[in-house]
Amino acid sequence: MTDTKTERTKASGKPKGLTIQRVFTTAGVHPYDEVTWERRDVVQTNWKTGETVFEQRGVEFPDYWSLNASTIVTTKYFRGAVGTDAREASLKALVDRVVDTYQAAGERYGYFATAEDAEIFGHELKWMLIHQYFSFNSPVWFNVGTASPQQVSACFILSVDDSMESILNWYREEGFIFKGGSGAGLNLSRIRSSKELLSSGGTASGPVSFMRGADASAGTIKSGGATRRAAKMVVLDVDHPDIVEFVETKAREEDKIRALRDAGFDMDLGGKDIVSVQYQNANNSVRVSDSYMAAVEAGSEFGLRGRKDGRVVETVDARELWNKIALAAWECADPGIQYDDTINAWHTNPETGRITASNPCSEYMSLDNSSCNLASLNLLKFLGEDDTFDAATFVKAVELIITAMDISICFADFPTESIAETTRNYRQLGIGYANLGALLMAMGRGYDTENGRSLAAAITSAMTGASYRRSAELAAIVGPYNGYARNASAHQKVMRKHQVANDELRLIEEADRDIHEVATHEWSRVIELGARNGFRNAQASVLAPTGTIGFMMDCDTTGVEPDFSLVKFKKLVGGGSMQIVNQTVPRALKRLGYSDEISEAIVAYIAENGHVVDAPGLKREHYEVFDTAMGERAIKPMGHVRMMAAVQPFISGAISKTVNLPETATVEEIADVYLQGWKLGLKALAVYRDNCKVGQPLSDGKKKEAVVEAPVAEPEVRIEYRPRRQRLPKSRRGKTTSFTVGGAEGYMTSSEYTDGRLGELFLKLGKQGSTLAGVMDAFSIAISIALQYGVPLETYVQKFTNLKFEPAGMTDDPDLRMAQSIIDYVFKRLALDYLAFDERSELGIYTADERARYVATGSYLSEEDEAQMIESESLKNDAADNMTFDERGANQPALLTIEPRLSGTARTSAELMEKLTGHAVDAPLCLTCGTKMRPSGSCYVCEGCGSTSGCS
Template identity: 30%
Template sequence: MVTTSSETHGFGGSGDFQPAELSENAKVVIERRIARRDDQGDAVETPDQVFLRVARNLAEAETRFGGTEGDRAAAEASFYRLMASLDFLPNSPTLVNAGRDLQQLSACFVLPVEDSIDGIFETVKNTAIIHKSGGGTGFSFSRLRPSNDRVRSTMGVASGPVSFMRVFDSATEAIKQGGTRRGANMGILRVDHPDIDEFIKMKADMTTLQNFNISVAVTEAFMKAVEAGTDFDIINPQTGSIVGQRDARQVWETMFANAWKNGDPGVVFIDRINAGRANPVPKRGPVESTNPCGEQPLYPYDSCNLGSINLGHFTKGPAGNKTVDYERLGTVVRRTVHLLDNVIEMNNYPIPEIAETSHAIRRIGLGVMGWSDLLIDLRIPYNSEEALAVAREVMSHIQRESDAASQQLALVRGNFPDWPESIYGPGGQEGPRPMRNSTRTTIAPTGTLSIIANCSGGIEPVFSLAFIRSHYLDKDDPTKRTELAEVNEQFESAARAEGCYSEELIRFLAEGGHLAERPEVPQWIKDTFVTAHDIAPEWHVRMQAAFQEFTDNAVSKTINFPNTATVDDVRTAYELAYRTGCNGITIYRDGSRELQVLKHAEKSDGEKAIEAAQAIVTAGLGPVRRKLPDERQAITHKFRVGEQEGYITVGLFEDGTPGEVFINVSKQGSTVSGLMDTLAMMTSYSLQYGIPLSVLAAKLKNTRFEPSGPTSNRQIPISTSIVDYVFRWLELKFDGANASIQPTLIPAEDLVDSTNASVNPMKHSDAVASGVGCPECGAVLYYAEGCLICHNCFYNKCG
């Protein structure tokens, strides 16, 4: 690692500082997602060098405000220590881009969608620019005239918001974000828009708008109509006139019934947002949309730059009697506000309008991660009134300290430019009050950050205390798997201290057992180490509300439900979120996605067939090959993946099932052609020796290499490689019962880093299998904090 002497980092008397030791997962994610790379794609920075690069770059802002070289060096030292200690991390784009050519440091943006073809496609262009730079985007489609509305300029009819959302989704699919993340979007439509029914139901098929989260912007008028059981007005946004009325309770029920099916749509209480601190400069508003995970309401052309404090680092005292170290927490909060204000100054915004808004209001979003770790240290159950009380204490402290830090910065650097017309200005509801940043706090997803910090994500509970991972560790036999238990570090320490730790207990928990079933485990451990699936949805909502009470912007959190939850259970959560002051709600019912992998699934027909074949070999009879007739039927299919065209020819057995495959691409003798010939030969022999097509497809779909991209087949619109396309087509054509357009989920035991690094997919994570495959590696994506996260390759769909 890079030296951390006081001479190098300008620490003065703090030259004894040592960076925190990084977990193996942290090293992998930094190498794959954060560090600078050479032309061969290899990381050329250590994690420590990443933190130093970011600190140096952000500290340069000091000189723009009249600071001396000493001020710059002190800021660099402060920022470096915040990150290298893992007390705090800024959002991923800042870690990736600060001090590099791109210099785009914001995680998310909101763009306006105007009701004209020119306006719509100008926004599509800007979306592509933002996604290419590494950001996510939010949109309100509420200004668009409804479908079938008359367009005077052409005398035609409008196609409506949902139709144009598909255009945005296709553009997103075509853009890869800086080689590290794919674009994420939020699409919002007001509940009083004429096309609201189509919007609510449009993701029910689980194939439409894969690059969008969607939420309904619910108004106070609508919620009052729900409570009263009356109708509400439907308004044409083009004319502003009332064009009909709808039964509020019927529309409300449609929302949470669809969310019960697969998690979409969420709800945003838009009038509440506009009446609060998230709308600090009303002349810029109203707020119409949020970023992709919902925690950051933003104006049109607004941006967010976020960062999270690792709360697990802020306890003090002996085990069993720890308290929150509020003094040190306050010190860190003040330093992080300083850092995030510098991010605004050093940011290279992707379009001029965003730069103008961002500098005018200087919005920042300081949040937290490691909340569950802190509660465990304090021995407080997550699902308890005491935990809610501590949440309010901790977040109110962070809010007060961040307000004070921003006020202090304002005295030195000046108020944000729009301050006179803000809620903090002379005529504002909270003014006059000096303020450098129009908002200070946000609870954001920490998918990547919590892996680097080795802590629990955001304000989520622990997902699992233990699970079994398979690793390839035998140097003499690289294909041999070794099973090792992965254990929550805090649980292991507590169990060993209490004398109840055993390998048998860990395996029991890894296989889905519950602590409550183990008599040898002390009650305080059972109460404290409660996991996500043990917590009733009510406690998830109440925890979100406790943090929202002292957060300027909003809180990203997924309200998890068991598979057995009813539609009425979801209704209760939605209404509780409204009553307790949340700015919105996102739910996910376990197993509600068709493709979700079950933990204890029965053996498939393919697995049974393989076992039968193995039994024949074991009995000494040898493998049996089924030969095709000399004259056979065949099917030829033309395809295109990216810019590569080719042909698949399948020879059939007498019963119409596939028995041989030929793949013809590119020029004869080329590498791609040779690889496809080899693949076709191995596939043909496998089919003839009885390996089911479903088994081959499950293993070979989602392989990722160039060429990849859009295809010529509407049933398989995007493919990650030619191999991926071939086996998706074969499955669709010949194995309809098991066919799937969505990426196949790879079992956890297959998710092993090619470098043999141990990657822990669930540690400290409130992650629920989504049923959606990762577009990078094909592994199952998990829901956490309103975000989709891959724990194999560290892709995330957070924005």
């Protein structure tokens, strides 16, 4: 069909193909010959057992690629069985496999004027890929040029109707999409509610019941046969009669997870017991309308409507429902929000149908039964030595990438015929970018600042403008998309809306004017060429999470996100890893005018503390440049929302981004974030409050100290205290405990005073005479002496529990099933052996029996123990009745229907770990390599091996 169309365009006198000019390459020199290549060994071990789980030696990469990037590409994208001749062993082979396929298809389908233009096109793509200027989405690397189906799309939207046949087909279609390495979303609002009748007279099950089957299916399928789990999105309209059940579904499951966790089950992300709860494989979103949001603001009633006849089945208080949505998101981060009227106001194909759903991460929003292939540019690559953004080169890169993405639709395979038909008829693309946060920092601009947002908006406008301009040029050569004619007026109207938004963009820095001029020129050409030629693509751009491919490009930040932390994970030659300060930080300091000497001192301070507060020589007005998503100077929630609002008018689709909130955030704050997202014109929004999920332990939540009035000044009396050592008796009681942590064996011997207090500790690990054994001996002596000088054991438990380092993992102790390190295990075991219940309950340390009792009775203690505790306290005196709850909590143990939290000191310890490692402690461990993962959109991605928890 496309070949015929091409012949028609040639016969009519239209351009015969694209003429490609060299931008990055040199005539007569192959791009590979400009690079120094080196051989590397990629070896991955199981973080628990030390067993080698992947090994490929002698793989070939450019010498400037990091070990992280080469490991991720080798393990994820190289095809062929390891150890056979069919196995790819060089980045050259991978890039050739993909780009040669694109180049040949472009020639076959009439995209290029000459064979030489096709060759230049291939060389330009290869140069950009090996220099990490951009990357295609993961399915391209998985599938293109292999014997597998040529699935190139990462994002799919399905549809389901109110029939059992359609529902079962939904399960089947999702399975095929997950198998191909992609994710899917759909809207369940056509399924009648549990408050409506079936034609047989019975009551319908409702959409939430059918979500169970789809969730179980997704939980068993690995995307693309790789290590990441399937990703999916489930949407329900706010006027569906089952909306409350949908909203509360995942919050109820999170309560189950907490109860099972306290009973000793492994409920972490990827834990072996997490499969016993439901709805964990999908992101849930509520689709809200402008009329509903107006009812929320007015505090009026809102009608929930039947699916068959549209009549009002039930009337609810709009604001009360809104608060339930916010409460559920506060409890478990679901549901997110999608703003239906805003989405469809920017829809280029309304004559074909409404946009009802999105892909799993909410950036792709288009017609039902459609797909989108993605590619992302590395923005930092376009920042010149003079710290100016090269907009002209950026635009040239965009037009080459858009051309390649459109070519891929010509030869791509799709999981269903309906998806194939819609995608070929509308040709939706999703170009985007990564490293925005790093770019802003390198240019000395804060993420949550007006000049940061205006720069991001100008770059995004230039990108989408160039994409649609190239789309109009392609339409002149190979024809507009098949659905364009019936939607031409609407499509052109949306293009004018983009142009108006660009014209209204307020620049803060004079340096941004060149970028804005380029964007303005592009939109002018879009309007002109679009009116003449139409457009090749219904959609051009989205902002995706760029998880795995972000690491392939050695990006410091993903998608539209700010820097996650100022230190990052770095893989070392020969194995192991270390934390280093992001390389963007020194560049930013140089941009801000700091000398090399002061910059070195600041970088050293960041390496030790993880933040810039009180860094030597750093001006306070520059702190904002180094604000991050987590940590000491975490960006405020509305800082994330305002950045999304700045770039949304210049994106065809939407933005995959999660607004991070501290643990102390309130339900009202989440409700306001969702409300402001609507007012600021976003298409979708998701939130995550620290510690709202069991899979992620506490990371942030500083305990505010009580404000105490300063006493009246009195004459100073200096009293000097000297600690005295209380030695243990010559003959003392003690015990020896053998233990295993993550496969490492050890022995702990503890000795007691006559009153049962701990006074001495010995740890035996490793072979006698080894470094580890010597360090443990010295550590034991230091702890023992401190205990004898009066340092409370509780202080050590607070400081040393939750320390994370290898070996870590499963233990052979029935009370402590998992340990984050040997030190973590030792001091938790000592707490159980020597601390009173009220002391260790403050730290969340319980025996297996106590956790089991809590699940059964709501109390960690037996009735006898609880009565004895209350009696021993005797409530001290009747004045206790007049205490506030907070005061009472400081004077007696919290009674055990209240879930224990870490004490202020333990929280400080958790924060210290975050500062030292550069990672928030709330992210899960990677199931493949055990490295701490980090957020990527609404999912998590591993910096060590590239595995993700769902999204690409």
